[in-house]
Amino acid sequence: MNNRYSRQLLYSNIGQSGQDQLAEKTVLIVGVGALGSLSSEMLTRAGVKKLILIDRDFVELTNLQRQTLYTELDAKDKVPKAIAAKERLEQINSQVELEVHVAHADGHLLESLAEKADLILDGTDNFETRMLINDVAYKIGKPWIYAACVEASYSSAAFIPGETPCFRCLTPLLPTSSLTCDTAGIISPAVHMAVSHQVTTALKILTGQLGAQYYLHIGNIWDHDHMKADISKMTEASCPTCQLKEFPELNRLESDAMKFCGRDMIQVINQRLTETVVKETLEQAHIAYKQTPYFIEFNYNDSRIISFSNGRMLMHNVVSLNKARTIVNQLFG
Template sequence: MDNRYSRQLLYSNIGEQGQKLLGEKTAVIVGLGALGSLSSEMLARAGVGKLILIDRDYVELTNLQRQTLYNEEDAQEKKPKAVAAYDKLSKINSSIDIEVHVAHCDAGLIESVAKEADLLLDGTDNFDTRMLINDAAFKYKLPWIYAACIEGSYSSAAFVPGETPCFRCLTPVLPATTLTCDTAGIISPAVHMAVSHQVTTALKILTEQFRGPYHMHIGNVWDMDYMKFDISSMTESACPTCQSKEFPELNREETSAMKFCGRDMIQVIDGRLTESVVTETLEQADIVYKRTPYFIEFNYGETRIVSFSNGRMLMHNVVNLNKARTIINQLFG
């Protein structure tokens, strides 16, 4: 057999019909860090027809310990993760369609991609974006698959409108979200376990074989512990997402400044700050900057700032939102 999917075709749970279905489906992956980069690679290799990839960050050296899709060259170039993922995935499987967004995932973006998707996958590291994915999924009646990992622990669950409670219903029983890989660390096997659960579930959904009972999977690779519990009956009667269908996260006003989870970095979005405005301001102030194909990078005091052409800035070594806004006002008025 010389078909690239021959071993997958031989697997009785997929076969020719399942492979055909995979080739017709579109999956959206939000976040291309440890979780999203690995799930995108698995789905590309499996032959999912179209992948829509969203990420706002760029590759750094500290990512390479667990984000296996990227390499040292990507980190040296500080390549946006969405661009680096496209470069790698298009070489892994040139027969599939790959669409990338180097952008913050806000309500407008998640709704626009949800309209053409069959499935949403969570590759994020923060609660707010997961709640946004949850609202979009239940508004457009799309299944989505949550995954998370920290230290040696991992968790995953699928949420299916009309079949399961939503993510908001389960928040009281989800693993603690106060720790992040930037504060508590993480080992790569925990990532792989989370994604293995997530992508296996994705294959079941995309080949139209996913049935209840529906479970939350939780484990710890270091301790070799694993458990699952049925979530089917955990719907909250007053849930504004899956019961009253108010979808509050999609209607929430987007803040212009937000802190990255667990990191000394603030994201600021200001549409006035185009590439030409930023470069003109820096040159007038005699501030040295470095231009890459993807962004402009410069230092302002102890703050390292990465400025994208659409008015989005990442401000390193800043933990206070008011300080971030002050820096913007000092630089650009």
């Protein structure tokens, strides 16, 4: 069979019918770091119709150990991950449509993007964004698949509005730890295990074959441990997301500053800090800066600051939200 999908077509659980369905599906991937870069590559190779990618970060050298789409040149040029992912995925499969957003995944943007998708994949690294994805998915009735990994551990589960409990219902059962990739490290096989479960489940959903197989998968690849828990009967009667339909994360007023999980970095969002405003302020203060096609980079005291044109700033070596706001006030009034 001289067909790029020939080996997938030969697999009886997909075949021509499943491949035809994949070719009509759109998947939203929230975050294209370790999880999202690998899941986007797998789905691109599998032949979905379209991928929508959203990520707020740029490629760094420390990403390359586990984030499979990126290169040393991407890290050297500090290319936004969504842009670098698009460039690489286009080289893998030019038939797949790619829509990318270099942006913070707030509720409004997530909801507008999810409306266009058949499925949402979690590629994030923090609990708060997953809770927001959960609210968006259950508000508009779209399935989503959670995945997480740290050290050698991994976990994944699918959440289907109207059929399964939601992510919020399962929070007492989900692995809880203050450990992150930046504090405890991670090995690449743990990423691959989490994404293998996630993308396999995605293929089942996209081809209409998930059925009633609703499990939370948890494992540790270093110890070769794996378990699955049936989640089908774990719905919380008073859950504000899937039962009361209150969607608290969507209705929560987002702070203008937010700490990144496990990092000495703060994200600040202030729409008045446009590219023009930032450049004029830095020039007036005689602060040297470097401009790329994607952002402005400069140093202020002991902080390295990345400023995007939409008023979003990443402040490195800042651990306090108050310090981040102080820097903004000192520089921009």
